[in-house]
Amino acid sequence: MKKNIYALLLPLVVVSGLLFANCETKNETPKKPIQKTLSATERKAQLKKWEATPDGIKHNQWKASPQGKKVLASAAKIGAPTRTFTNMEAVVTSLSLPPGSALGFAVMARINGDDYIVRFETEKSQLKQLQSLKVNDKIILKSHGVSYAPKYSYPIITGDYVERDNKVIYKRAPRKGGC
Template identity: 75%
Template sequence: MKKIIYALILALVVVSGLVFANCEIKNETTKKLLSADEKKTELKKWEATPDGIKVKKWKMSPKGKKVLIDAAKISKHITAFTDLEAVITCLSLPPGSLLGYGVMARINGEDYILTFEPEESQLKQLNSLKVNDKIILKSQSVSYAPKYSYPIVSVDYVQRGSKVIYKRAPRKGGC
């Protein structure tokens, strides 16, 4: 009797594994990569939407141009993943911000929003930052949004003095 039950359970596990694997394969094949021409077409469609028009107007405004210029100033360091010296100017983000945990910092004379994805163990060290602290940071991305008057730097690494106080954890389950 036990052998029959074990055989049925094993068969159930194998069949459910195959069904689950088949679902994943179907999901992967439905995702289609767009060619360069298709990407351009989709971008043109989006630019014609109210949100696209709003972003275009923002990019042409003095505020938008300043943010884009400031983002370009550090792009060399971002692409090379090299050290950037920063001074903490504010321990909170602008009012109404939806960026999660972050601070304001001055890099090369310009203000930036620094955002983090800290684990609980890193919060204590990040909370120890004070205004006018000098830090060294590394990042692989800088972005911007019409809602904010500053470029947004997603921080991967922070060092204060000779001590590392933050290092982004690798993403789980993917690239």
Template identity: 70%
Template sequence: MMKKVIYALMLPLVVVSGLVFANREIKKPTSKPLSAAERKEALKKWEASPDGIRFKKWEASPEGKKVYAGVAKIRKQINDYTNMEAVVTSLSLPPGSLLGFGVMAKINGEDYILRFDKELQQLNSLKVNDKIIIKSHNVSYAPKYVYPIVSCEYVERDSKVIYEHAPRKGGC
């Protein structure tokens, strides 16, 4: 008898919840990509903001120009994902850095921050003056740092791979 009462109470609950879920509408994002004119207007607005003004001042400063020159120096290797020879100059990042694990290195006579997704045992074996081969798809910059930031995806020392970025799962 008790089972029948429980079933009798659960049946309407199941039916009602089924109807609620069946009538749910899948909402699609309503925001559309910005047009070129809208992007240009948003950029102008940002450039007039305090952050935009500070960034423009940094770009025009000697530090900003030095960083841009460093980026330009390795742009072809970044675009082509080709080998770049680097010499480790420091095992720590600049004070106050929030980039995670990384080292400082010279590439073509310029200083760069080499940033890694995670710290691995093989990377801890690096020493100052080690010669390494790196590959990357990305170099970035930020006014906080006086060096370009290379996001390393491949590192080799003495013809042995010591770091390789894991490809994204299910991504492009």
């Protein structure tokens, strides 16, 4: 009887040993390709390559058009205050955006005689205060960024800080997870 039990256990131990020996552990972290930063010449080459595409050609035509020149000039006007994150006085001119806009919550505002789209990355708790803005409200605005797109006739300011009547009504929350 003992010989039969040993005869059955021995193949079982050998087979299970072979199975465990052939199993590979999948605990290795997948290797992600590390993106290297491009040098100035590589960036210029990539830009030239993109400018040859249909989108690049269309963008360059827009930049050369009167509308594109106007948008670029307006964006350049507030370049210094956005780089230094200083106060800009603005007047809310409209609570709605031009038709076809897809920027989330935003308002139109006039700064130094030029119109801008001021967009906000809001959380629900901050939205109520921003919705209290009315046309002709004077606000103090701070921003780190100005952008533009051929789709819009105005430069787009990303609002980081808004103050009305010496009360802060919006302050962009820092992004989670670093940058």
